[in-house]
Amino acid sequence: MPLAQLISPLALDQKKQQPGLVILDCRFALEDPDYGQRSYADGHIAGAHFADLNRDLSAPVIKGVTGRHPLPEPAQLVARLQAWGIDNDSEIVLYDDGPGAYAARAWWLLAWLGKRDGVFILDGGLKAWHAAGLPLSLDAPENAPGQFVGHPDHSLLLDAEHLGKRLGQADLTLLDARGLPRFRGEVEPIDPVAGHIPGAQCAAFTDNLGEDGRFLPADQLKQRFAQKLAGRDPQQLVAYCGSGVTACHNLFALSLAGYPLGRLYAGSWSEWITDAQRPVATGD
Secondary structure (H helix, E strand, O other), rough: OOOOEEEEEHHHHHOOOOEEEOOOEOOOOOOOOOHHHHHHHHHHHOEEEEEEOOOOOOOOOOOOOOOOOOOOHHHHHOOOHOOOOOOOEEEEEEEEEOHHHHHHHHHHHHHHHOOOEEEEEEEEEHHHHOOOOOOEEEOOOOOOOOOOOOOOOOOHHHOOOHHHHOOOOOOOOOEEHHHOOHHHHOOOOOOOOOOOOOOEOOHHHHHHHHHOEEEOOOOOOOOOOHHHOOOOHHHHEEOOOOOHHHHHHHHHHHHHHHOOOEOOOOOHHHOOOOOOOOEEOOOO
């Protein structure tokens, strides 16, 4: 079974009563941290649990040390997954408003803990669900606690120190998932320093999606990333973004395209700039 899988709204609607299926609502807004919880309370796909980026899918920020969304402690994340009713053989569907960045963070965290089959992202998210004329629910989900057991795979990560040593190496493909203006350092609405890690290429995560808000076909994604790789080994690829969230969208899209799972620099730009000795580039 492929690592990255999509599910359509109609397919999810047909299987949402399936025993053992767990649905996670991952809606979030950087500018309004309570948006996801409020939106969930206003209506969600029937049976879905709410997974909060800050509280569930990240560890607390340590100012001046970590990025804005540090990886959660594995034991705490496992406990949350169990509370949502997840077992090792569960099928899991993840969704957010539509673009899929927050759902992809949850997908990556599950892969990091060893859950690499039976995990789907709702293609087009809640926007596509609405467009299909499907209903929302106000009911709280019902489930027994799950028995999920998982352990972090550190081979999926690269930290700032080791990334710094790899800068300039010919085999490194370093992809920045932020939009081009932030990559170039022309604007920086969130972090105190603008620019990008030297040697990175801009690969805005939104370019993984078509005009309809759904993921591009696998062959188009393969072509997109083949241009970025330029013949280099895809297993040497490192993905980053502002805080380790939208980079997961690129890793999901790479996996959809049939590439092996590259590494995540989880601290990303917001951690990189906590050390003034680390180099910064601007422009293209």
